[in-house]
Structures are given as C-alpha cells and as structure tokens.
Amino acid sequence: QVQLVQSGAEVKRPGASVKVSCKASGYTFTSQNMHWVRQAPGQGPEWMGIINPSGGSPTYEQKLQGRVTVTRDTSTSTVYMELSSLTSEDTAVYYCARDSGRHSFDHWGQGTLVIVSS
Amino acid sequence: QSALTQPASVSGSPGQSITISCTGTSSDVGGYNYVSWYQQHPGKAPKFMIFDVSNRPSGVSNRFSGSKSGNTASLTISGLQAEDEAFYYCSSYTGYNWVFGGGTKLTVL
Numbered sequence: 324q325v326q327l328v329q330s331g332a333e334v335k336r337p338g339a340s341v342k343v344s345c346k347a348s349g350y351t352f353t354s355q356n357m358h359w360v361r362q363a364p365g366q367g368p369e370w371m372g373i374i375n376p377s378g379g380s381p382t383y384e385q386k387l388q389g390r391v392t393v394t395r396d397t398s399t400s401t402v403y404m405e406l407s408s409l410t411s412e413d414t415a416v417y418y419c420a421r422d423s424g425r426h427s428f429d430h431w432g433q434g435t436l437v438i439v440s441s
Numbered sequence: 442q443s444a445l446t447q448p449a450s451v452s453g454s455p456g457q458s459i460t461i462s463c464t465g466t467s468s469d470v471g472g473y474n475y476v477s478w479y480q481q482h483p484g485k486a487p488k489f490m491i492f493d494v495s496n497r498p499s500g501v502s503n504r505f506s507g508s509k510s511g512n513t514a515s516l517t518i519s520g521l522q523a524e525d526e527a528f529y530y531c532s533s534y535t536g537y538n539w540v541f542g543g544g545t546k547l548t549v550l
Contacts (some may be wrong), residue, residue, distance in 0.1 A: 358539070367447075367530055368479075368487065370539040384538055418486060425493050426534035427477035431486040 325349040327419050327432035334438045340407040343435045345419030352400040353377045356422035359393060359404045361415040362434075369415075373422065374402060409439045444540035445470065445531055452548040458519040461545045463531030464512060471512035475534035478507060478516045481544075482527045490529075491516060523549050
C-alpha cells in the first residue's frame with residue numbers, strides 16, 4: 324500500500340530555514356509527481372510546489388518563489404522541501420501529497436508541524 | 442484568504458443529504474474539469490474523496506458525489522452518517538498551480 328512518511332515536528336527561530344522529508348513506499352517512486360501543501364492553523368490548505376521524481380525542474384507557487392526548494396533522492400525514494408527566511412506566518416502543518424495523475428492529491432503524508440517562534 | 446469560496450459550515454441530521462458549494466472563477470473551477478474534494482478529520486491528513494469534478498476513487502462511498510456548473514462546484518453527501526462529521530475542502534487546478542477552498546465544517550446533528 325502507498326505510504327508517505329514525513330519527518331518530525333520542528334521549532335525554528337524567525338529567519339531560519341527548515342527542511343522536511345517525505346519517504347515514499349508501496350509504489351514506483353518515479354511514476355507519480357509529488358506535491359507539497361501546507362495548512363496554517365484554522366486555514367485551508369495552500370499549495371506550495373510540485374516535483375517530478377523522474378527529473379526536471381520543480382514548479383513553485385509564485386508567492387514562495389525564492390524561499391522554497393523541493394528536491395528528491397531516487398536512491399531512497401524521498402522528497403524534500405526546504406523553506407528559508409521563516410516568519411511566524413510560515414507556522415503550519417506541511418504535507419507531502421502524491422499526484423493522482425489527474426491533477427489531484429490521492430495520498431498524503433501524516434504532516435509535519437513547523438512552528439516559527441522567537 | 443483562500444482562492445476558492447466555501448461556506449464556513451453546514452449541518453444535517455443522520456440520513457439527510459447536504460451539499461457544499463465551492464465557488465471560483467473561469468481561471469480555475471470554471472476553466473478546468475480538475476476539481477477535487479478532500480475530507481479532513483481534526484488532527485488528521487486530508488483524505489481524497491472526489492476527482493475530475495465527479496469521480497470517486499476506489500473505496501470511497503457512493504454516498505459522496507460531485508458536480509459542477511459554471512464557476513461553482515458542489516459536493517453532495519447523501520444518507521448522512523455520524524462519521525461524515527469533518528472539514529471538507531475543494532481544490533482546482535488552474536493550468537499552472539493548484540488552489541484550495543477555505544473549508545467547510547460539516548456537523549451531523
């Protein structure tokens with residue numbers, strides 16, 4: 324069965340960076356794109372970016388361009404999301420989510436809580 | 442502020458039907474048949490419920506159905522059950538990114 328297992332919660336100071344991992348199993352890692360989506364407390368989800376694990380450049384949400392970097396390691400079937408210059412507005416649960424092949428998100432990681440606080 | 446507009450809350454009694462709306466623009470909901478819906482229980486990850494406006498993934502109950510008219514998509518849940526109480530989010534592909542609604546809290550009375 325498809326599983327996406329993410330790294331644990333993080334607490335960061337404003338201005339710092341955070342890197343979250345997402346290890347995929349149960350399917351061919353390179354066959355499906357992977358998204359990153361975040362959800363601030365009490366808010367709807369917000370799409371952050373997408374990567375094709377087979378290669379090619381990731382695509383990012385315009386408002387995050389320059390602060391977010393999504394990478395992948397095919398040897399470990401892991402996708403990473405790094406967000407820099409953190410502010411309190413980046414406090415959220417961050418999810419990796421597999422693309423269904425139909426522009427939707429069919430499997431989600433368990434989420435990683437990132438708290439930005441001084 | 443979310444790109445897609447959903448009602449903050451809806452409610453219904455067990456056995457009844459409810460509909461949740463999701464209003465966007467011709468650049469997202471109205472322009473593509475790539476509307477999807479997600480169910481989220483508190484503290485849990487979203488669950489994939491509907492894709493391509495009206496298709497159900499395998500394993501999702503046929504009590505859940507989706508539709509679209511113009512710039513507004515809808516999720517209908519029939520035969521409400523206690524376990525349906527959750528938040529529901531819509532999403533749409535826009536041609537270059539994805540947008541979500543702010544979510545609707547479904548209360549089963």
